[in-house]
Amino acid sequence: MSERFIVIIAGGKGERFWPQSRSRRPKHLLPIVGKSPLLTQTLNRVASLVPAKNTFVITSASQVRAVRSCCPGLAADHVVAEPMGRDTAPAVMLAALLVESRDPAGTFAVLPSDHVIDDQDAYLSDLEAAFKAAEASQVLVTIGIKPHEPATGFGYIQQGEVWKRVQRRSFFHVKRFVEKPPLELAERYLKSGDYVWNAGMFVWSLPTVLAALREHAPGLVAGMEPVRTVLGKGRPIQSVLKKVYPQLEKISVDYALLEKSNHVVVLPASFDWDDVGSWPAVTRHHPADKQGNVCLGNALVEQGRDNIVISDDGHLVAVLGVDDCVVVHTRDATLVIPKARAQEIKLLIKRIEATKGGAKWL
Amino acid sequence: MSERFIVIIAGGKGERFWPQSRSRRPKHLLPIVGKSPLLTQTLNRVASLVPAKNTFVITSASQVRAVRSCCPGLAADHVVAEPMGRDTAPAVMLAALLVESRDPAGTFAVLPSDHVIDDQDAYLSDLEAAFKAAEASQVLVTIGIKPHEPATGFGYIQQGEVWKRVQRRSFFHVKRFVEKPPLELAERYLKSGDYVWNAGMFVWSLPTVLAALREHAPGLVAGMEPVRTVLGKGRPIQSVLKKVYPQLEKISVDYALLEKSNHVVVLPASFDWDDVGSWPAVTRHHPADKQGNVCLGNALVEQGRDNIVISDDGHLVAVLGVDDCVVVHTRDATLVIPKARAQEIKLLIKRIEATKGGAKWL
Numbered sequence: 001m002s003e004r005f006i007v008i009i010a011g012g013k014g015e016r017f018w019p020q021s022r023s024r025r026p027k028h029l030l031p032i033v034g035k036s037p038l039l040t041q042t043l044n045r046v047a048s049l050v051p052a053k054n055t056f057v058i059t060s061a062s063q064v065r066a067v068r069s070c071c072p073g074l075a076a077d078h079v080v081a082e083p084m085g086r087d088t089a090p091a092v093m094l095a096a097l098l099v100e101s102r103d104p105a106g107t108f109a110v111l112p113s114d115h116v117i118d119d120q121d122a123y124l125s126d127l128e129a130a131f132k133a134a135e136a137s138q139v140l141v142t143i144g145i146k147p148h149e150p151a152t153g154f155g156y157i158q159q160g161e162v163w164k165r166v167q168r169r170s171f172f173h174v175k176r177f178v179e180k181p182p183l184e185l186a187e188r189y190l191k192s193g194d195y196v197w198n199a200g201m202f203v204w205s206l207p208t209v210l211a212a213l214r215e216h217a218p219g220l221v222a223g224m225e226p227v228r229t230v231l232g233k234g235r236p237i238q239s240v241l242k243k244v245y246p247q248l249e250k251i252s253v254d255y256a257l258l259e260k261s262n263h264v265v266v267l268p269a270s271f272d273w274d275d276v277g278s279w280p281a282v283t284r285h286h287p288a289d290k291q292g293n294v295c296l297g298n299a300l301v302e303q304g305r306d307n308i309v310i311s312d313d314g315h316l317v318a319v320l321g322v323d324d325c326v327v328v329h330t331r332d333a334t335l336v337i338p339k340a341r342a343q344e345i346k347l348l349i350k351r352i353e354a355t356k357g358g359a360k361w362l
Numbered sequence: 363m364s365e366r367f368i369v370i371i372a373g374g375k376g377e378r379f380w381p382q383s384r385s386r387r388p389k390h391l392l393p394i395v396g397k398s399p400l401l402t403q404t405l406n407r408v409a410s411l412v413p414a415k416n417t418f419v420i421t422s423a424s425q426v427r428a429v430r431s432c433c434p435g436l437a438a439d440h441v442v443a444e445p446m447g448r449d450t451a452p453a454v455m456l457a458a459l460l461v462e463s464r465d466p467a468g469t470f471a472v473l474p475s476d477h478v479i480d481d482q483d484a485y486l487s488d489l490e491a492a493f494k495a496a497e498a499s500q501v502l503v504t505i506g507i508k509p510h511e512p513a514t515g516f517g518y519i520q521q522g523e524v525w526k527r528v529q530r531r532s533f534f535h536v537k538r539f540v541e542k543p544p545l546e547l548a549e550r551y552l553k554s555g556d557y558v559w560n561a562g563m564f565v566w567s568l569p570t571v572l573a574a575l576r577e578h579a580p581g582l583v584a585g586m587e588p589v590r591t592v593l594g595k596g597r598p599i600q601s602v603l604k605k606v607y608p609q610l611e612k613i614s615v616d617y618a619l620l621e622k623s624n625h626v627v628v629l630p631a632s633f634d635w636d637d638v639g640s641w642p643a644v645t646r647h648h649p650a651d652k653q654g655n656v657c658l659g660n661a662l663v664e665q666g667r668d669n670i671v672i673s674d675d676g677h678l679v680a681v682l683g684v685d686d687c688v689v690v691h692t693r694d695a696t697l698v699i700p701k702a703r704a705q706e707i708k709l710l711i712k713r714i715e716a717t718k719g720g721a722k723w724l
Contacts, residue, residue: 019678019680300713300714300717302709302710302713303706303709311696314694315694315695315696316381316694316695316696316714316723317695317696317698318381318695318696318697318698318710318713318714319697319698319699320697320698320699320700320703320706320707320709320710321699321700321703321706322687322698322699322700325684325698327696327698329691329696332676332677332678333677333678333679333680334673334677334678334679334680334689334691334696335680335681335682336679336680336681336682336684336687336689336698337681337682337683337684338683338684341682341683344665344682344683345682347664347665347682348664348680348682351662351664351680352662352678352680355662361678
C-alpha cells in the first residue's frame with residue numbers, strides 16, 4: 001500500500017507581524033497565538049496522522065535555522081530550504097520530488113504552517129477523508145474554508161456539483177478559482193453559499209499531481225529535473241537547488257496548476273480556521289479587558305478602547321487616550337498603527353527598507 | 363555694598379515628560395530642548411551676573427545626586443537638598459537663610475530651573491533692573507511674562523499703576539495674583555493687556571523678604587529657626603532640615619507671601635520664555651518635517667501628520683497612519699498619548715503608581 005506524507009510550507013516574509021516577525025523569523029516561528037510557534041502547533045496537529053519520517057517542511061534559506069529549532073522531531077534532511085522565494089508552485093514541485101524519492105506511489109498533503117485551527121479532530125478527519133479521496137481517484141483535492149465574513153484578503157473557490165461522497169463527506173467539483181475579490185463581490189460570494197476560501201491546503205497522489213504538473217507546468221518539471229536526479233542518488237540537494245531555483249518562474253500553484261486543471265475537487269472544511277493575517281487577529285485569540293483592550297506583557301491602557309498593546313522583556317508600554325490602535329514593542333523596534341490600517345504595514349516596511357541601514361530592523 | 367545672589371529652585375516630580383523624566387530625573391535634568399539639561403542652561407545663563415560662590419541650587423533629596431552632576435562649578439554646600447517637597451514657600455525661606463549666612467544685607471533672585479529662554483541679553487538686563495530696584499527699595503519684585511496666548515496652565519498677575527522706572531524699565535504695582543484661569547477668563551486677561559504670566563521669578567533684598575515672611579508666614583520663619591542656628595555655626599544643615607521639614611506647612615510662596623503683601627511690584631519681561639510644560643512644547647524647539655512631524659532619534663512616521671516621535675539608543679520607533687500623537691521610547695518604558703491630552707499624563711502616572719511594582723518606572 002502507498003504511504004502518506006505531509007509537506008508543510010513554511011515561507012513568508014515576516015512583514016505582517018512586524019516588529020515581532022522579521023525576515024528571518026516570520027509569523028510561523030512566533031507564538032502569536034498559543035504558547036508555541038504556529039509551525040510547532042501545525043506539526044503537533046498532524047503528528048498522529050503521519051510519522052515524522054514522512055513529514056517534510058519546506059522553508060527559505062534565511063529561516064532554515066530557526067525552523068529546524070521548531071522541528072526537533074524531524075531529521076535534518078526533512079527540513080528543506082529553498083534558496084530563494086519562487087512562490088508556491090516550485091515548492092509544491094519540490095515537495096513532490098521529496099515524496100517521490102521515498103515512495104513513487106505516495107500520497108501527500110501540502111499544508112500551510114501558520115494557521116490557527118482549534119478543532120483538531122475535525123481537521124484530522126477532513127484530512128483523512130481527503131487522503132482517502134486522493135488515494136482512490138486521480139483528483140487534486142483542496143480543502144476550502146467556509147467563509148463567515150466577506151473577506152477581501154483571501155482567494156475564493158466556487159463549488160460546482162457534488163463529485164463524490166467519501167467517508168460520509170461531500171466533495172465538490174470546482175467551478176473556478178477567484179482571486180481576492182472587492183468587498184461587494186465578496187459579499188455576493190458569501191451570500192450565495194457556493195464559495196469557500198482557498199486556504200492553500202491540498203491533498204493528492206504523487207502520480208496524479210506529477211501528471212498534472214507535466215501537463216500544465218512543463219517548464220517547472222523540466223527545470224527541477226536536476227533535483228530529481230540528485231535525490232535519486234540519495235545525495236544532499238542544497239547545491240543543486242541553488243543552481244536550479246534562479247531559473248524557475250515565480251508563480252503560485254493556484255495559477256500554475258489548480259486554475260488550469262479539470263481534476264480539482266474541493267472539500268468544504270468541517271473545522272474553523274484563522275489565518276492570523278495581521279495584528280488585529282490577535283484579538284480573536286486573547287481575552288480583552290472591559291474596554292476591549294488586549295494587553296500582552298507589561299502593557300497598560302488608560303482611557304482608551306479596543307487597542308492591542310504588546311510588550312516584551314518587561315518593558316512598560318503605557319497608552320493614554322488612544323482608541324483602536326496597535327502598539328507593539330520589541331527589543332529593538334516599536335510599531336504604532338491604527339488597527340484599521342494594519343494591512344498597510346507593508347508601506348512601513350518599504351519605508352524602513354529605504355532608510356539607510358534599515359534592513360537591520362527587517 | 364551688599365552682594366547679589368541667585369537661588370535656583372530645581373524641584374519637580376518628573377511627571378510631565380515621562381518616560382524621559384522620572385522622579386529622580388525630572389525635566390530640568392533632561393536635554394529636552396538644546397544639548398544640555400535645562401538646569402545647566404539656566405546656570406550658564408546667569409553665570410555672568412553672579413559668581414558661583416553666590417549661586418545656590420535647592421533641589422530634592424531624590425534628585426540631589428543628578429543635580430550635582432549638572433552643577434560641576436558649584437561647591438557641594440551650594441546644592442542643597444530639601445528632605446521632602448513642601449512647595450515653594452519653605453524653599454524660599456531656605457534660600458533666604460542661605461543668603462543670610464553669607465551676607466545679611468544681600469539681595470537675591472529666586473529662579474526656576476527648567477525654562478527655555480533664548481534671548482539671554484534681554485533676560486540679563488531685566489534681572490539687572492530687578493536687582494537695582496530691589497536694592498534701592500523695600501519691594502518684592504516679580505518678573506512677569508507677557509502672554510501671547512490665553513494659556514490656562516499658568517497663574518496671572520494683574521498690573522496696576524506704574525510704580526517706578528528703573529534702568530529705563532517700567533515696574534508696576536501689582537493689583538492681584540490670579541490662579542490658573544478657565545479659558546474665557548484667560549482670553550479676557552490676554553485682551554486687556556493688563557496681565558502677565560507668573561513665571562516664579564522673584565528678586566528681593568534679604569531684609570525686605572525676611573520682614574515680609576515674618577509678617578505673613580511667621581510659622582514658617584519660626585519653624586526654620588533651627589536651620590538658621592546651624593547655618594550660623596557654619597555646620598552642615600542636612601540633618602536639621604530632616605527634623606524641621608516634616609513640621610512645615612506645604613504652601614507656595616505665592617499663597618504664603620506674594621498674594622498677601624502690599625509691597626509686590628512686577629516687571630513685565632522683555633524676553634520671551636517657554637516653560638516647556640508638556641510634550642507638545644517640544645515642537646516649538648525642533649524642526650518638523652513637511653507633514654508637521656517632529657522625529658528625534660531613530661523615529662519615522664509614514665502617512666501621519668503633526669506627531670512627536672522620540673526614540674533613544676537607536677531603538678526604531680515606526681508609526682503609520684497616526685496624527686497628532688506623542689510617542690516616546692526610552693530604555694525601559696514607552697508612552698503613546700494624543701498631543702491634545704498630554705496634560706493628562708498624570709492620570710497615566712497614577713495608574714502606573716497603582717500597578718504592582720509600578721514605582722520602578724516612575
